[in-house]
Amino acid sequence: MxxxxxxxxxxxxxxxxxxxxxxxxxxxxxxxxxxxxxxxxxxxxxxxxxxxxxxxxxxxxxVASIIDWADRLTDELERRPADEPIWDSLQDVYLATLDDSADARARMVAQIQMVMANPTVIANQLAAFDAMRRRFAAAIAARTGTDASRDLYPHLIAGAAAQAVKTSMDLWAAGQTDRPLRELVADGFAQLRAGLPQPGRQTGRPAS
CATH class of the missing domain: 1.10.10 (Arc Repressor Mutant, subunit A)
Incomplete structure (x- = not known):
């Protein structure tokens, strides 16, 4: 059965x-x-x-692929070692799903253009991303001993991680950088983990 x-x-x-x-x-x-x-x-x-x-x-x-992607990512996150730092888990889970190829970039560009041309699809995509954030927040709460129904922490971590990935994808798809997508995402995670220090201020010197 x-x-x-x-x-x-x-x-x-x-x-x-x-x-x-x-x-x-x-x-x-x-x-x-x-x-x-x-x-x-x-x-x-x-x-x-x-x-x-x-x-x-x-x-x-x-937009269903976003929900299905979130389900796969959450399942992978829940399978990570319980004592692994949450940022390590999130980065590895996200990076494992990303495609740096030229074909992937072309598909992403076409996808973004299609979505942005239709307000109803935009609304559905935003709802899908919000559902994804809430699923991640619940998984992060379980991993960190927090409560997703009242604590900010799991929601902030889930939202920040998702935004790092989305921003990297947007820059990469728009051709604003020649850096590989995985490298952009890893850099985004590194900056978040460092507390988003202002460029040029890490050593006390003003930005050039």
Whole structure:
């Protein structure tokens, strides 16, 4: 019975991922306003009814990969050694999922352009990122003996880490730097861990 349940859950996850990938691809290729639930379902080789078993709208399907990414990251975070410093755990978990390739950069640019052109998708993306932050905060609270329902610490750490990654991705995708994405993210984490010292002030000298 356990094997059957596991297989059923894997099939459901695969269908959800196929629908999300199809929704995202069509939105990038055609523009969100030209994408229908029927087209997404057809691209994933399922019925529109099946689509509605997983998502309430095309916009939700388009950003579902963020939620799924958050689930994978949280699962990995929860598997890290309990005595490992939380910043080490977060950095390793994030870096393991990042792709520095030129193809990945092109996909990210297209994704950002698609999202920014549609306010409804932006709203769904913000909601997805907020859900991701709350999941991370709960995992961080469990690791650090804090309470996510009342303590600032796990939320601040989760939010700061996510912002370091997002800011690095934005700069990298925009071509504002030739540094690899993983290097940018690692630098962002290092600056946060150091307390974000003002550039040029570490040794007491004014910035040049």
């Amino acid at each position: 356990t094997g059957e349940v596991g297989l059923r859950e894997r099939k459901k996850a695969a269908t959800r991922a196929a629908l999300s990938a199809a929704a995202n691809r069509l939105a990038v290729e055609l523009g969100v306003e030209h994408v229908t639930v029927e087209a997404i379902a057809a691209a994933a080789d399922v019925s529109p009814r099946t689509f509605h078993n997983y998502f309430s709208s095309r916009e939700e399907a388009i």
